[in-house]
Amino acid sequence: MRNLQTGKKVLAGLAGGALLAAGLQFAAPAAFGDDAVERTISGTLADSTPFRFTVPAGWNGTVFVDLDGSGNPSAVARALIDGGAAYGGTSRNVTGWNIAQALDNQVEALERLGAEIGEPTRAIAMGASQGGFVAAGVAQRHPDAIDGVVAMCGGLSGTVSQWNQKLDTVFVLKQLLDREGELPVIGVQDVTASTNGWRSLLAAAQQTPEGKARIALASAIGQLPAFAQGAALPDPADLDAYQAGWYGALSGGGLPYIGQAMSSRRNIEIFTGGNPSWNVGIDYARQLEKASPEAQAAVAALYAEAGLSLEAELALVNATERIAADPAAVARFAEGLQFNGDISVPVVTLDNLGDQISTIAQQAEYARLVGEAGNGDLLRQAFVPSAGHCGFTDAERVAAAQLLLHRLDTGSWGDRDTVEALNAHAESLDLGVARFVEYTPDRFNRSPLDQDLEGIPVTAEVTDESGALTLTVA
Template identity: 55%
Template sequence: MFLAIALATVVGGGTAAAAPPRPPGGAPCLAGSPADPTCISGTLDDGTPYEFVVPAGWNGTVVVALDFAGSGLNDSLTARLLAKGVARGGTSRAITGWDIRSAIDNQAAALARFEHAYGRARYAIDSGTSMGGFVAAGVAQIHPDAFDAAVPMCGGLGGSVGQWNQKLDTLFVLERLVAPGLPVIDIPENVDSARKSWIDALAAAQRTPEGRARIALAAAIGQLPAWGRNPDGSAPPPPDSRDANALEQGAYLALAGGPLPYVGQAMSSRRQIMAVVGGNPSWNTGVDYAKQLRQTDPALRRAVGALYKAANLDLRADLKNLAAAPRIAADPDAVERFSQGIVLDGDLRIPVLTVSGIGDQISTVAQQQSYGEKAHRAGAGSLLRQTYTRTVGHCDFSPAEQEAALMTVLHRLRTGHWPATSAPAMNARAAGLAADPAPRYVPFTPPRFNRPYPG
């Protein structure tokens, strides 16, 4: 917020009460940039900051993103796009948080401010990462009149309700079998303490054969990747799909390792979400966890069986325990309010290309299957392409990988036809963009998402 206000002062941008900036655009910024850009910034009606940076030789394309304001001006992807004549900008989540529908609408509002200053864009693309990827998918559905395409990256494309039902499943199994008494829904005000309690409990369980078997079971049911970052943030190689112990270690790291552990985000975001929607929007009433295990990734399912056998545990007994456990019911009004954030229904009117890391512990890759299936059911499959990278951790894409995705969509807009989006084609496109490290697109088929909403 401070940076947005400071930039507004420098370039004469507006505030919530001020009129949008007038043509011919903003004031000079980013001194020394060969793109010789100008910038505008200000605040939208709800107080959300926005910023845009525009090269002197603007080619009419603008890329808009949640989370650009405040950090995107000096991002390496911004420099790459400016060099190609592409403008970049967007908003911040500082005001909207988990009010996803407001964040979606703010992308269109920010674009309107940009176009008032610089003229109508030839191509307007919404593209963000994490919550920004989720919002970009929502923009494609809600604002196809304002935007021409969307590139959601590492977004939770199971939708507001679906992705948090999936997270509930993971923590429910862990609480029942590994960490009784730890919070699943009612997250205390001291989120850091809750996060630490979960990580400590998982670390203790990881030291025993029984704990490791049950961690693997929870990860399989919750469709987590069996690949995670080490506690110091470093990335181990992907585990051998035939090595049950390596798969379990990967699942444990996805849950409790790295700078953004799954259980930590499940604590902090759950508390924020329930404050926004005024109750609990997640449930597991009627959920058959034995069935979910049967439908999970085959390699991790086999690992669960092997680990249970090694620990001399009865898997069927644990599944019966889960089936008999008191379930968590949702607050219907909270579900309704949360679903208004966005239920991604696949009704696409503009081209969309998704980018997902197969080792993303936050925006789990199975959600991409649900998004793709809904688009095909809605008859919009020709407008959608989905791509994957062999990356571990949340949103671990290189600037070249992101740029390649955006250039792919630009080709679709300019020609009316998709270029090849296979892994070799995407890697070749990224490699031609001064890629360092080597691009990591891979062929991948995600497992079927086990908590779609609506079902």
């Protein structure tokens, strides 16, 4: 594990760490594994966040720390525990959208565990959804505290970036479907009423050709997946299925995009003390041009079927008064954080193509930043063709963790990062199906570091050795 006091790497590497057939067992170093029974280490951090770790008998010196690790071990955690690693972490219930504090808590939890059982040989930040964001964030904010990351469905474009894109989606819907109405884009007061209102409006729009075209336009600009939970991945040539996929991602299922755009927006604005999102200077015709060719073609075809002018409606949206950000809110939100590609430990990301919350193009932004920082060999990204937020099987999650362990054991990805190897390994675990596929996400269209975007009232620069990103609002 990386030493927090000196910042130097403590000599790690698990003695004789040969993988068994399932890839879960490691030979334990002599300094570890003295306990004959499994133990639970738990307590409360300085900010009142609970933490808990399960430490197996014969602990091998590896520990996984997870934003959502304070409860009973999941099937994924149990598989890793049974393989000799400790697994646990904290809860998001105290920190909420205070991502900066959640990042610090991962380190504090590791320190508390180390005080009880001795410093691990290596620590891995792992998590899903906001937990995946936090896991990747630890690699940038606290690189000396961990040795690797497994970040699943984390929306890794950054706090400010992803919520600017969510603003775009709802803003376009507002101008085209509720221009004179009272449904909110920002400043959400009643989450339930706002969500229900938007879903009712979208359901009505979905009944008309005009409404379907407008839903498609907003979805394409927001880079939503045209892939609804419970439906098959649609062929872009099947226009009706493709548009229905967009509608399903936007407003269907138990966790629709529009619902999260209301509920999390409310919580974020409470935390930051204002609105951290803006669209001043954004040209929505250009944003549509940055969508995939398939998405652009579908939008154009749907507008033609509806007898609407796409150019006129984009002009209408562009002519609308824009939303400005609260500078203090932007600064506080960015602390939690904007990614800059500065990683010094191996990172594995796992994402599903039809994730309506952590949209897949955000992973392209993370890969772009990592690559431009010269750290591309430290990153491997895996994808599965499923819909719904964090739509993975346990086998796929464990296989992603085992890919990282292989990299830490050997110092190389070897041939373990191929789709064929990932599927073969996942299938051997008896934890569900394996569906890894080759995939290249579309470029994310709303980065504050993207010089192609004009008029953004924010400049960004790395200002210290920690890689912290400072956003300055003009």
